[in-house]
Amino acid sequence: MRYSALRVLLEGLRRNTGWKPVWRDPAPQPEYDYVIVGGGGHGLATAHYLAKVYKKAWIAVLEKGWIGGGNVGRNTTIIRSNYLLDGNEPLYEFALKLWEGLEQDLNYNAMVSQRGILNLCHSDAQRDAFRRRGNAMILNDADAELLDQEQVRDMVPFLDFENARFPIKGGLLQRRGGTVRHDAVAWGYARSADSHGVDIIQNCEVTGFKIEKGTIKGVETNRGYIGANKVGVSVAGSSSRVMAMAGLRLPIESHVLQAFVSEGLKPIIPGVITFGAGHFYISQSDKGGLVFGGDIDGYNSYAQRGNLPVVEDVLEGGMALMPMIGRARLLRMWGGLMDMSMDGSPFIDKTPIEGLYFNGGWCYGGFKATPASGYVFAHLLATDTPHETATQLRLDRFLTGAMIDEKGAGAQPNLH
Amino acid sequence: MIINHPLLGPRDAQEFVYLGDASLIDRPDAMAETALNDFHDYLYLRDNPAGSHQELWFHEQGDRSWLVVTRDTASHEITHVELAVDYAKRRGRDR
Numbered sequence: 120m121r122y123s124a125l126r127v128l129l130e131g132l133r134r135n136t137g138w139k140p141v142w143r144d145p146a147p148q149p150e151y152d153y154v155i156v157g158g159g160g161h162g163l164a165t166a167h168y169l170a171k172v173y174k175k176a177w178i179a180v181l182e183k184g185w186i187g188g189g190n191v192g193r194n195t196t197i198i199r200s201n202y203l204l205d206g207n208e209p210l211y212e213f214a215l216k217l218w219e220g221l222e223q224d225l226n227y228n229a230m231v232s233q234r235g236i237l238n239l240c241h242s243d244a245q246r247d248a249f250r251r252r253g254n255a256m257i258l259n260d261a262d263a264e265l266l267d268q269e270q271v272r273d274m275v276p277f278l279d280f281e282n283a284r285f286p287i288k289g290g291l292l293q294r295r296g297g298t299v300r301h302d303a304v305a306w307g308y309a310r311s312a313d314s315h316g317v318d319i320i321q322n323c324e325v326t327g328f329k330i331e332k333g334t335i336k337g338v339e340t341n342r343g344y345i346g347a348n349k350v351g352v353s354v355a356g357s358s359s360r361v362m363a364m365a366g367l368r369l370p371i372e373s374h375v376l377q378a379f380v381s382e383g384l385k386p387i388i389p390g391v392i393t394f395g396a397g398h399f400y401i402s403q404s405d406k407g408g409l410v411f412g413g414d415i416d417g418y419n420s421y422a423q424r425g426n427l428p429v430v431e432d433v434l435e436g437g438m439a440l441m442p443m444i445g446r447a448r449l450l451r452m453w454g455g456l457m458d459m460s461m462d463g464s465p466f467i468d469k470t471p472i473e474g475l476y477f478n479g480g481w482c483y484g485g486f487k488a489t490p491a492s493g494y495v496f497a498h499l500l501a502t503d504t505p506h507e508t509a510t511q512l513r514l515d516r517f518l519t520g521a522m523i524d525e526k527g528a529g530a531q532p533n534l535h
Numbered sequence: 536m537i538i539n540h541p542l543l544g545p546r547d548a549q550e551f552v553y554l555g556d557a558s559l560i561d562r563p564d565a566m567a568e569t570a571l572n573d574f575h576d577y578l579y580l581r582d583n584p585a586g587s588h589q590e591l592w593f594h595e596q597g598d599r600s601w602l603v604v605t606r607d608t609a610s611h612e613i614t615h616v617e618l619a620v621d622y623a624k625r626r627g628r629d630r
Contacts, residue, residue, distance in 0.1 A: 169610075208618070357585075359582070359583035359584075360583075360584075360585055361579070368576070368580040368581065368582060369580065369581070369583070370579040370580055370581070371581065371583060372555065372556075372581050372583050373608070375584055389620070417553050418548075418553045418606075419555070419556075419583065419590065419606050419608045420590055420611065421585040421608050421609045422608070422609055422610060422611055424538055426548070426611070428547075428548070428549045451543040461578075461579045488585050517575055517578070518571075518572075518575045530552075530579055531555075532555070533553060533555075
């Protein structure tokens with residue numbers, strides 16, 4: 120069923136009795152050409168592009184819970200392409216361009232809102248680094264503007280510009296960045312994939328891989344064995360656990376990142392503001408809640424909840440940056456699982472097992488990459504060659520020395 | 536989280552810096568034929584279990600000792616804490 124204003128009008132006149140479930144609930148077939156493990160944003164996007172762009176059929180997405188119940192439902196909904204390095208920036212800019220056409224492609228309102236993202240700087244050295252990053256972005260066809268203090272003041276006058284430790288000296292602005300309604304991304308991709316014949320199978324947990332002579336044959340699940348020619352694993356947060364079933368160890372640690380929402384307020388925050396020096400970033404949802412977060416807790420965790428010291432740190436950062444939010448009440452806080460990789464960058468690659476492909480290691484930045492991640496993973500699955508924007512996201516890059524370390528922090532996942 | 540320091544008693548985890556999997560104590564033999572691959576695996580690959588995990592914590596704002604903490608990554612429950620030096624010696628290292 121195609122969505123349109125006319126459809127809404129007609130259904131209104133029919134007392135909304137004509138709406139149907141937007142994806143089927145099929146039983147798993149004994150065999151597929153492509154099995155995607157993980158029904159999150161990335162997995163569903165992979166299925167969508169595999170079916171729609173690469174014209175493949177016999178595709179299943181296996182999800183152990185319900186679709187969109189993992190990290191795509193737990194993030195802070197920001198999209199941007201403000202990366203520095205050649206291995207990363209083309210992919211994220213590809214993602215941003217896909218976001219810009221996503222709703223037309225999916226015929227689904229994902230509430231893509233390009234309200235801009237502003238990174239604040241506090242010193243000459245940081246401004247130099249931002250200038251360099253902005254130039255790298257522009258070279259990759261992204262947009263970037265370096266703002267001085269006055270321009271930042273015009274945009275967001277409520278910040279504390281005279282903070283003794285971190286006075287605000289300017290910022291790097293990407294106007295095309297912004298926010299997207301995260302659940303709608305999962306639902307939109309699911310609806311589109313389903314309409315292109317993809318079987319989305321929920322409550323279907325992969326419990327093992329069947330591998331013969333180094334080649335994948337299929338997956339064992341709690342709903343029986345499912346044969347497959349190619350299996351793509353897209354389960355960021357739990358990558359190590361799933362890939363361990365195929366006998367692989369990954370350059371990944373799982374960490375917890377906390378996020379927060381305040382009570383609904385009138386519009387006060389115009390876009391996304393990041394205060395990297397103080398480990399704090401914030402935006403305002405369309406419902407009015409302030410959505411904010413900071414750093415990961417810093418220790419291995421699968422608990423999907425963090426601890427209070429980081430809560431205190433994030434809120435202190437917020438109070439230092441914009442004291443006006445001090446009287447807003449906190450509504451909710453939660454934690455999500457991060458695949459923290461050894462250089463802070465993701466992996467989209469083949470594995471040593473023929474027919475088994477891996478997508479993960481997204482650290483705390485997977486949501487913004489969702490469309491491109493799905494697109495290039497579908498490209499890899501369909502053609503066995505990496506997409507031109509994802510040639511460096513290899514699993515063996517630590518052996519070859521071709522790390523993509525944006526922060527220059529080294530093999531220390533909790534510092535990326 | 537409260538880490539029960541073997542010398543100082545219960546201390547807040549905020550006083551510590553986290554390094555990672557305690558397997559980092561088991562440094563490979565640099566002279567071995569397979570040293571390149573051994574060091575790649577040692578430096579970059581992790582078991583990353585959901586469950587019991589032995590890990591290195593450094594008491595930076597305390598007595599600056601390294602501890603091996605056994606902690607459940609699914610619940611954050613700490614079940615065992617010992618000095619890293621004791622752990623290392625037990626594994627055949629001289630310090």
